[in-house]
Amino acid sequence: MLSTLRFVLFTGISLVMIFTAVYMTVLNTYKPAVKTYINGEFIGYFADEQQFDEVYNDLVAEKQNIDENVKVYLESEPTFEQSYIRDSLLEQQNVYTNLRAEIKTEYTIYEVVVDGEEQMTFTAEDQADGYVEKLKAEVEDLDASVNVEKVAELENITSTDRADTILAEIVDRNKPVEIPEPEPVVVTPQYPTTVYTGAVAAYVDGPKVWPTVGRKVNCDYWGYYGHNGVDLAGAAGTPIYAYMAGTVVFSGWDSTGYGYCVKINHGNGLVTIYAHASALYVTAGQYVSAGQTIAGIGSTGWSTGNHLHFEARSNGVPVNPWIYLNGV
Numbered sequence: 001m002l003s004t005l006r007f008v009l010f011t012g013i014s015l016v017m018i019f020t021a022v023y024m025t026v027l028n029t030y031k032p033a034v035k036t037y038i039n040g041e042f043i044g045y046f047a048d049e050q051q052f053d054e055v056y057n058d059l060v061a062e063k064q065n066i067d068e069n070v071k072v073y074l075e076s077e078p079t080f081e082q083s084y085i086r087d088s089l090l091e092q093q094n095v096y097t098n099l100r101a102e103i104k105t106e107y108t109i110y111e112v113v114v115d116g117e118e119q120m121t122f123t124a125e126d127q128a129d130g131y132v133e134k135l136k137a138e139v140e141d142l143d144a145s146v147n148v149e150k151v152a153e154l155e156n157i158t159s160t161d162r163a164d165t166i167l168a169e170i171v172d173r174n175k176p177v178e179i180p181e182p183e184p185v186v187v188t189p190q191y192p193t194t195v196y197t198g199a200v201a202a203y204v205d206g207p208k209v210w211p212t213v214g215r216k217v218n219c220d221y222w223g224y225y226g227h228n229g230v231d232l233a234g235a236a237g238t239p240i241y242a243y244m245a246g247t248v249v250f251s252g253w254d255s256t257g258y259g260y261c262v263k264i265n266h267g268n269g270l271v272t273i274y275a276h277a278s279a280l281y282v283t284a285g286q287y288v289s290a291g292q293t294i295a296g297i298g299s300t301g302w303s304t305g306n307h308l309h310f311e312a313r314s315n316g317v318p319v320n321p322w323i324y325l326n327g328v
């Protein structure tokens with residue numbers, strides 16, 4: 001009887017001790033935890049929701065370290081499932097990595113746009129404003145402004161050093177170009193004695209007369225490209241004299257620009273032309289003597305004012321009239 005009671009008591013105490021040991025072991029090994037999901041994605045086990053918040057806040061601080069104005073958020077609220085896990089498992093999981101992958105960021109960037117092209121990117125608005133102000137102070141009327149954008153990731157943020165370099169380049173590029181004053185070029189007119197290679201001035205002998213009253217030259221031989229004669233100044237109606245004796249070969253209207261004009265053949269291949277006349281006093285075929293009044297100065301044909309256009313042609317080719325006028 002006593003031995004039975006002792007057995008039962010001993011067994012009972014033993015069982016209680018075994019259960020207690022097992023219970024203690026289980027309690028020490030397994031811990032209550034919250035199984036955490038975001039957007040259906042398993043993140044890991046946390047001791048409790050508060051521990052989740054601590055990890056989340058660590059990661060927010062990590063992003064704010066890059067840009068204090070960053071907006072950090074989760075696409076959806078986390079869901080927690082009450083659970084028990086082995087202690088060692090809590091240490092092994094990568095909750096930081098997993099949660100970091102779920103965290104969304106929105107950065108506000110400020111781009112400095114010059115002439116429609118993005119030149120610098122900053123996370124601070126006052127920095128972007130500062131560079132726009134500097135650019136506008138350096139370059140008059142520069143088209144520079146700040147463009148605000150929201151981006152998920154920060155890329156190509158401009159360092160201060162780089163921004164200073166870009167600023168210098170833009171200023172340099174927009175510098176007004178200084179055009180040096182051109183050296184005054186002194187041109188000494190050089191008149192060819194013949195216009196066409198091989199043209200030879202015909203030799204003529206006999207009395208010669210200056211073809212009008214005045215000697216002022218308005219426009220010399222080749223005074224402009226293609227000007228084959230010498231323009232002598234004179235009021236309308238001033239007499240035009242035959243340079244030498246000869247035969248009038250033309251007296252009338254010339255539609256190629258000479259207007260009313262007289263052409264005299266002096267022989268030996270020389271013909272003199274008197275153009276832009278206002279009056280004609282001779283007719284074709286007529287013989288004239290040197291110094292005879294043949295016409296009056298005018299501004300007919302291609303002419304911009306009253307003058308005598310005197311031209312000398314040797315065998316049909318215009319030559320320098322001074323060959324004939326020099327010394328007369």
Ligand SMILES: [Zn+2]
Nearest residue numbers: 229230231309
């Ligand atoms: Zn002329």
